[in-house]
Amino acid sequence: MSRTPSVMVxxxxxxxxxxxxxxxxxxxxxxxxxxxxxxxxxxxxxxxPYVKHLLSGIVETANAGIRAGAEFLxxxxxxxxxxxxxxxxxxxxxxxxxxxxxxxxxxxxxSVAMQFGxxxxxxxxxxxxxxxxxYRGQFDDSRPGNGIAVTGNDLSHAIRCILHGNPVSGVxxxxxxxxxxxxx
Numbered sequence: 001m002s003r004t005p006s007v008m009v010x011x012x013x014x015x016x017x018x019x020x021x022x023x024x025x026x027x028x029x030x031x032x033x034x035x036x037x038x039x040x041x042x043x044x045x046x047x048x049p050y051v052k053h054l055l056s057g058i059v060e061t062a063n064a065g066i067r068a069g070a071e072f073l074x075x076x077x078x079x080x081x082x083x084x085x086x087x088x089x090x091x092x093x094x095x096x097x098x099x100x101x102x103x104x105x106x107x108x109x110x111s112v113a114m115q116f117g118x119x120x121x122x123x124x125x126x127x128x129x130x131x132x133x134x135y136r137g138q139f140d141d142s143r144p145g146n147g148i149a150v151t152g153n154d155l156s157h158a159i160r161c162i163l164h165g166n167p168v169s170g171v172x173x174x175x176x177x178x179x180x181x182x183x184x
Contacts, residue, residue: 052066058139079110
């Protein structure tokens with residue numbers, strides 16, 4: 001388990017264009033389909049202990065955020081040849097098992113992760129209605145083994161600010177997780 005922090009992409013950066021297939025529905029999702037006032041893009045995967053630690057909190061936060069009007073998309077960009085647990089078939093099984101309320105997209109060529117500047121799993125990017133980056137940071141202070149409860153406070157606060165038209169603080173702590181498993 002390699003402890004890798006997220007890259008703190010400059011706030012205000014425009015959402016990169018992308019088009020990926022949802023592993024559950026088979027539908028393609030693109031940046032052109034996004035129309036909400038707050039969009040959360042999460043880079044996650046199946047095998048990462050950091051993601052597993054937060055997963056029920058991520059699903060709970062997404063359910064609450066969706067009810068409030070936010071859009072959520074999860075993307076896995078890991079090399080599934082080296083990490084078969086992160087294959088599209090296993091992604092679908094994981095999404096169904098945990099009742100993901102969001103599409104779980106597979107980035108087979110890893111180009112979307114590169115465009116976003118994603119570095120780890122989990123890695124969170126939150127955009128406003130103008131598709132400008134307002135938050136890129138941690139879910140909360142909880143990490144595997146640190147004894148801090150999973151709350152989703154940092155991400156949830158950013159979502160509430162955006163949905164209510166309030167500025168998100170520029171003081172943001174990077175996410176921490178496993179590095180994205182890049183192809184050789």
